Amino acid sequence: MGLATYFRSIKDAIATIGEGMAITASHMVRKPFTIEYPDRLPDGVRIQDTLPFRYRGILEVDLEICTACLACERACPIDCIVIEAEKDKAAGGLVMTRFDIDMAKCMYCGLCSEPCPTGSIHHTPEFEGADYSLESLVRRFVRAPTVAYRPKKAGETDPVIKPILDRGMRYLAEFAKGGES
Amino acid sequence: MSLAGFEVEVQRSKDDGGVVTEDMTLSMGPQHPSTHGVLRFVIRADGEVMKEAIPDIGYLHRSIEKIAEKVGWHGFIPYTDRVDYVAAMFCNHGWSFACEQLAGIEVPKRAEYCRVIADELCRIHSHLLSVGSMAMDIGAFTPFTHAIREREYLNDLFEELCGARLTFHYMRIGGVGWDLPTGWIDKLSHFLDRFEPLVDEYDRLISFNKIFVERLAGVAPVTAEEAIDFNLVGPNLRASGVRYDVRKDEPYSVYPELEFDVPIGTGEKGIVGDCFDRYIVRMREMRESCRILRQCITQIPDGPVIAKVPRNLKPPAGDVYVRLESARGDMGWYVVSDGTAFPHRCKIRTGSFSAISIVPKISRNLMIADLIAVIASLDLVAPEIDR
Amino acid sequence: MAMDAAGVHARLREKFGDVVGPLEASGRNASATIVPARIAEVGEFLKTDPALRFDCLSNLSGVDYPKQGHIQIVYHLFSYPHRHAFVLRVNAPRDNPQVATVSGVWSHADWQEREAFDLLGVTFDGHPDLRRILMPEDWPGHPLRKDFVEPESYHGIPTSRESLLKA
């Protein structure tokens, strides 16, 4: 090791360490990047409301517009959706007796909400899913046997269902439309 | 935990004074702070100097290749996210690419651009974690958080693009699942404007710091021949001075339309192929990714983002091997179809798997602290090794 | 000088004769089937021949074909100097699959063969360190075989849990 190298390495060390210290010092006056979730957000803001529309959180089913077509059940790669529906002439179509989603198994891939014709099954921005038991992670949507929704040719007019269907269709519009044969 | 298969021969040596010394066997991992997931090394060391380090893998084996045979062509895409969760886009891309090759599906141009944008963002995403955790393993904590901060911004972008921050499930067979959201391109270019100076800042903060350079330069060099023999890929291969990039040399997607350089290791601080080269190649690749992204922003055409693909896809019988440049290098997907709705076999050859197999060779006579640098510089990601 | 698949195949045929099967497919996936016991020699030749120079074993995968009664080992080769690729296939009988090791030719094959041994039960003759790599040492069977049945439990730990969706 020559004397020149010896002093150059001392000089290098001082210069680069000084440079690094200048950068860390400059960070002392920069704003922190942290969002203090959940309790120190600006007033009236829920973090869920700031998430994008496509956010894939906990699954939700709007039974009002579910057609019981079982497309989601078929699409699910891990079979975490179970739907039971029977033809019932008296009630006027399909009657759903069961629509369960095992959120403990769900991997939030979004494959179920893609083929849904009405946007009934969709991801919400909710992500806080911790619970005390596995059983309570199963979401059972059908409380009492429900008649499946039947799309109307002329468009929906029911004031209750209309906004739900509009939201569903808007959700569907986000997906890229490929072939469905 | 048994040491089956890892019986390290205890070597006793006698020096002239008649003192008998024994080698020390250390088990590093699977819960060691710097083994990046659950890796384990059995180290035979003489004091601080290692005589050998034997990797023990399989702690994160989730049998993804077996799952592929059970879930069908479309259903496997979310699983590919888990192959390498640090750079999930590439696995999405690899699987979709392989299936498209098998089934002969033409991907729309805009979808290819969407894929490249997602890929390159993901490359930055992954390299940030790599260089950040490398700095942390060397002992500097601050650069890591700076890298994570930028990564957070990217996560927000991904979240808006595909609804998830880690397991993207963005690509589909035949295209991508979602078109770019409105205003997303502006956010992306804002990110690039903000990110490029911060890469320089990161360089000044840590890359050329004397201590950092001293720790990495000349440590565990891999020659070009060794790298090819052990099939090192991507940044690890390029650091050894081999100018090979799948994006350039066997172009796929729209990479031929894009202009970028392939940085290689030059041994600027030590020997070609040492830890520092592997590190600095990643830093430079991030800049190249920014360049590619800027070109994509201006060149992206309009049009559909997914082709017509039957929901019940049954590719004709046959096999295909596709390669694409993931963040950890040339990722190979060997997919065999037997003409049914389920893949017959899917083999994923990942960069980390070959990278870890070279560790016993290059870690001889290094110090324990150097092993940390070697692991970090090879950018080993445990899920990708075990799959 | 990059060589197309037909050229590579012709050169192999010239050297090894019937050990090398006919050329299948074309382009990047062009392949030839090799006799299991001779794969190491073929590999050595492919690596050292100056016109071929396949210095990189890009991938080694095992595929179980129960109907055909064999396990196929697929070698994807790549040449960095010439930038060309070729695929070798080796068929080994399912009940006692034995293939010569190529770990002496390409170091990468060492771990890849261990993986094939672990997951498919293919024995690579002459492999220096053939033991399980991903699965535990005492795991029964080879998971990637089509007839593999997952055990109910492993050391008293159940391998699956009952579905919460059972009616």
Place this chain on the structure above:
Amino acid sequence: MADLVQSLFAEATWVHYLVVALLFGAIVVFGLVLPIAGITTWVERRIMGRMQSRIGPNRVGPAGFLQWLADGIKNMLKEDIVPTAADGPLFRFAPYVVMVGFVGTFAVLPFTSALIIADLNVGILYVTAVTALVVVGILMAGWASNNKWSLLGGIRSAAQIVSYEIPAGLSIFPIVMLTGSLSMQEIIKLQGWAPWSWNLFANPFAFVAFFIFFVSALAEGNRTPFDLPEAESELVAGFATEYSGMRNLLFFMAEWGNLYVIGAIVTTLFLGGWQIPFTFESKVVQHLLEFATFFLKAYGVGVLVPIWLRWTLPRIRVDQMMSMCWKYLVPIAFVNLIGTAAWMIWSPVWLQVVTRMVLVVSAAAATMMFAHRVVYHLEYAKLTRAHLLFNPLATTRSPG
């Protein structure tokens, strides 16, 4: 202290001495050492947070100030685990040895012109001797844990501390030569309040000696870039791997407290100690100001700068640490020693005055350059005013 006891008790026996000594020790430990070490943890974590674009502890008390108390209470309530295979007595005893090595130095720290427990005439020698106890404790901890990572940490620490004692000691000599005394108070009294009358700027050799002493002290205090004994990414937690609860806390308290001790010694030797420019009628005001001066100097140099360094620099490797000591610090320290002697003998008075001024001016210039770099980095990152924040205690960022 003997005077104090005699003035309190007419007929002082050894019992009185013992009781007063113990009381005094308790006051020092609980009134000074614990709060200093504790508050330093909070300061460090806050500063670290800001340097890393984070906030740092902010839940317990205003701006998280009481976090150190919460941590202390938590650690005291935690289970005290002694591994079965460990050497029990040694394992339990080790943290106390480390604590003794660190608290012992407080006996000779001159907080003001009068507030000093014992103004030993070999004060600075005493400090170097007592701090060496720390290495015994760490080595004990490393060995008794019966864990290979701990042992590696302990051995690293022993090698490190013993090696760095040498440049540290050699850098004290120039000051001892300049002042002609080993007593802490004497060394301070021979300096003035103004920077140009500090030992730091006395001659170029003392100036270099300051940096060598500082680096060596960092190494002795196991601080980054020399935190090899507990290198968390290599040795899990080094010698402290097997420790939990209060015993673990004792190690860390010693580490943080040691920072302050380093600062106090550097202040005494190089930075003019408690010297203030004015004298006051009131003894109380005088001593308070002196104490504040000393405390701030010591805290700034000994705590804030090492924290800043720690969150900037990576860790060096064990062989590099040794080569740095023996190839760089020791030779330069010897040059300093000889240089100071030569300077004292041959330099004319005018040269001494000019050199002092040149050194002060160049130090100021270096500070200015540094400040310029800081501003440059802020501008380079293209941050708008909205990204800057000058209130270090404010915490919230709006999401999105």
